[in-house]
Amino acid sequence: MKTLTDFSTRIMQRYLPDPFLFVIILTFVVFVMGLLLTPSTPVDMVVHWGEGFWDLLEFAMQMVLVLVTGYVLASSRIFKEGLRKLAGLASTPGQAIVIVTLVGLLASWINWGFGLVIGALFAKALARRITTVDYRLLIASAYSGFIVWHGGLAGSIPLTVATEGHFSEDIIGIIPTSETIFAPFNLIIVASLFITVPVLNRMMMSSKDAVTVDPSLLKDSADVKESPPKADQTPAERLENSMVLSMVTGLLGLSFILYYLITAGFNLNLNIVNFIFLFLGILFHATPKNYLASVAEAVKNAGGIIIQFPFYAGIMGMMVASGLAVEFSSWFVSLSNEMTFPLFAFLSAGIVNFFVPSGGGQWAVQAPIMLAAGQELGVSAARTSMAVAWGDAWTNMIQPFWALPALAIAGLNARDIMGFCIWVLFLSGAVIGLGLLFI
Template sequence: MFGSITAFFDRMVRRYLPDAFLFAIILTFVVFLLGVFFTDSSAVQMVEYWGGGFWDLLAFAMQMSLVVVTGYILANSPIVKKMLGKISNLANSPGQAIILVTFVAGIANLINYGFGLVVGALLAIHVAKRVPSVDYRLLMASAYSAFLLWHGGLSGSVPLTIATEDHFLADLVGVIPVTETLLSSFNLFIVGTLLITLPLLNRLVMKSTQGLGKIDPELLDLQATQIEVPTEAPKEEMTPAERLENSQIISLIIGVLGLVFIIYHFIQNGLDLNINIVNFIFLFLGIIFHRTPRRFLNSVTDAVKNAGGIIIQFPFYAGIMGMMVTSGLSEQMSMWFVNISTEFTLPLFSFISAGIVNFFVPSGGGQWAIQGPIMIPAAMDLGVDTAKTAMAVAWGDAWTNMIQPFWALPLLAIAGLKVKDIMGFCVIILIYSFIPISIGLLFF
């Protein structure tokens, strides 16, 4: 029965799910019609809201793009690649391959979600080269399933935002440290449970769907070129400018300068892990690990290509967000859940409502900007822990990413696959993960 259910979702997704960009356009039409029929907004006003909000997330889009770019740069450095190659040696069978990729990608996503997406994809390619009998689509879906953990980790937009001074809700709740969000008992329970059980669930999917999607050898050979360390010309053949570009001293000096600032930052501010400092850490570690400016810039070029889909789709989701917010749709959705909530159920309903809103605003920070001003006052009125309410929204955002293709784009670009190749498997992850997340929010 489990195999039949998995095969059904895989078949339906591969048949009916459009490209990620078209998915954003379809969502634009859906939100437009919802605004016209369920709010007081006219069609002309909805168009105005859409165009007016189109460029509202440029600063945030830059931050999120840098998360993906810096994560790729670090994951694509020779030292990390060699480490991934050694890790892949632990897998000797398809089942071991699935478990290994899911678990390692989960750890990487807890560190940084851009890093985790790329590490998961690169490790999957290494493992697929070693175990060619593994289902390549499921292997990449397993790598992406670990992305579910990101908002409970060190790069989570919501916990890092509310841990930053002068955030937009500071007047209501002040600064909430990560000890009350990321290191809370409920978050540690959710993270620990998913980290242990997701590899086992993916292994069960593999066992029940044998032969569903074997690897294309030509595709694997093409994608494997991304894990090869490029060769360089001998120094005696370089021009003075090329010697400068390949100078390890320059990278070391600027890298050490960056590390000094990072140490100074934590001395002055304690465990202040906001979005900017996370990007800063990964950027300068990437500079050091690539050893020369030329290798670093070559990696940047590859990273930017992988982030292309995100860059072009962010304005469309900003336009969707403009319609959702200005028309009052997002408030209606959130308030409906607030109105049926009690002190006990508010975290759960905040989680579910965030999962729904995430379809239209697949950005943790952008979604928090919409739901935070609604959920936090409701939590204060009902006497619910504001930190838990914030993390409920964060987990809702992470939860439906399993069937929202927006953040799968970097991984798919590296894998050479399309969204519909992995989303059928991810539906199973979505259904299962509701259970441990709900338990953590309700009983811890």
């Protein structure tokens, strides 16, 4: 395992481009495939690309808010102190790798933006304490927890189909999260990954070519002790430092959250998840000034996603309008029967995710094909939805798009961690595929 990992990290360091260049290359790849595999002309593909460029702005804003609100909550003092104390549980590099993986898995299952951020922050806390740990593997282990996000509480596909008015409601109706996120087959897959992924990450440890980091380089503005408010504050400054204002605002938000949970149950959707993390962040940061400072840092980490999302929307435009997405999905459907359909839906979603790394965007592309095929084969819409959801999460292990926030926090680039993540891809693919087949 160590030999294989050393080889894969060398390959990634040499050949993996920057994530922005990656999306540019994917754009040209999809453009050429559209010409070769569909009747589209070059002019058609350019039009599909340009017209699709801004189609996902609403969803992009929801995704950015998930990331920003998750970052703000994870960077609050109460969570920072908790991470430092939790880091004290590890005394060796091996323990650090296992613990950071478990934290990343749990946090990503709760909320994908929260998981990306808290995993990276916890990895930095561990690196400060255990200076001999391979920093690249530590961050890769934190990011590997992201594999469970689409089977968790913030999974965009299960939340979409649980939301009244979703675009497939006339076909499948409303599917409660009890049949998707909390279904026994999904919980067993999640539990299996909680066991196997930490073990794999621990096996990838190697003293050869390990990259450590100077703890002094890991300090950030959040580690600096906050200065007390000035004695002669202006009225505006008193408002900015008012704990009362934050508490009242936070409690107002929590009141609505409580009302929602009482009236709608635990049927979470993207908007309510964002709402919960937004107002918990306001409460935990205590003052508007502290909260806004954390928001400013969170927005910096979202920069890579913001600029790349329109390019992926353009790729999605080409995939959909040219018929490429239908070609990919239909080919896998043609190979399926009642038993194998969830597995092939998972594999097709993993491929499409390379070009449309957005759970909601990908669902918009694949749902009409997969849901119709699933109904014809007698596979439940809930199981079909989760198969596509897991496929979307699966290839994120080698698609650098969603690693951008964690990499920004860690001060690394994609090629530093992808050599480790590719083995997580292989392991998780086997675990999820077997789960969809036999559970």
